[in-house]
Amino acid sequence: MIVLNAKALGEEIKRLRKTNNLSQAQLAEGICTQATISGIEAGRGYPSVDILYILSIRLKVSLDYFFKILLNDAQGYIQDTERMLEDLMKKKDYKETFEITTNELKQSTRNLGYKFDQLIKWVNIISSYYLKKVDWQKAVSMLENLLDSSHPLFGQDFIDFKIQNSLAIIYAENKMFQKSLQQYNTILSYHDFLKQHHRFQIKIHYNLAKLYYLQQDYIHSLKHTDLGITLSNQNEDMSMVGQLYFQQGMSLEELNADPQKISDAFKTSLFIFKLLGRQEYVRMVNEQKGAFVNANQ
Known part of the structure; x- marks a missing residue:
């Protein structure tokens, strides 16, 4: 099963941006919005291939370089997300868990496993219920x-x-x-x-x-x-x-x-x-x- 490591990709894009002395706004200029770059760097979304290609040019790396990171083991990302959601659920911060899991559910093109998908849907449902959605x-x-x-x-x-x-x-x-x-x-x-x-x-x-x-x-x-x-x-x-x-x-x-x-x-x-x-x-x-x-x- 192929899994995508958005967290590792986001961290590397952030590192490369800083290495090239670029702000998020400067990196995003003519490509996408600053909010999109912020989301990518936080590991909360995947850029399209065309955006990733232009980012690779601006950050002076090959597109293949990003693909190797993206296709790496996503276990670290899964564990970090699980820990974060568990902490937020204990605090009953349903607004934050709803936003995070709603964004996760939008990432329909990836596959992080049946159990991770089940977890995201469970937290989203519970959050929706307590937020009276x-x-x-x-x-x-x-x-x-x-x-x-x-x-x-x-x-x-x-x-x-x-x-x-x-x-x-x-x-x-x-x-x-x-x-x-x-x-x-x-x-x-x-x-x-x-x-x-x-x-x-x-x-x-x-x-x-x-x-x-x-x-x-x-x-x-x-x-x-x-x-x-x-x-x-x-x-x-x-x-x-x-x-x-x-x-x-x-x-x-x-x-x-x-x-x-x-x-x-x-x-x-x-x-x-x-x-x-x-x-x-x-x-x-x-x-x-x-x-x-x-x-x-």
Whole structure:
């Protein structure tokens, strides 16, 4: 399979431009717009052959030189893009992820692999949904179309499970609780995958705890917080422990459990958030559950 390395090409064009003491505007003059040069140098697009030919003349290299770079291994570009999108998704910067993935989807002449294409489409759909460009039913339909269980690569990459997790979240956000529950149970059935990705498994238990809580099924909510906490301890993973203890306290409170147990859950949650420097969560616990965290102090 031939893949195109836009990032490497962009970096080399930028290097050559600076070597020749040219600004982006000067390089673009009579060829294309400065914005086009900026996009090419950022690795976010491919120039047409005629533009690339004129650029090669202006930058004093052969067209073949650019083709050799362009046809190089694109793995570095793929990994960089994946890391960037993951970081932006964690920050819920959906505007930026929408712009990046929309531009990626316009590059229809290249082939960076089935899984990369699937990732770009997934992030684009999620971004579109949270930016209210599509309704939840449309988002669900589009996500379901990304899951092809007959494809030989199905289940061989994290993205299939992230898509299923997104489906479960969207169902829950739109009060389709049984649909959400079915989706989570499907994910939990992939035992071999989950053994290798304990953090994702912990997150699924946390999401299930929230889902059962919304359905006022506090017993099952508590069950999944306990499972998540146990997995966190076994794998020495603190990434979700604060949230899990907070959710545990919420369920215990609804069950009219021993006030000391409720207080301990919220205090543990607060301690972990402070330890991890998660100030937004520290404020949340203090504001919402101050009576419990300040008890017996």
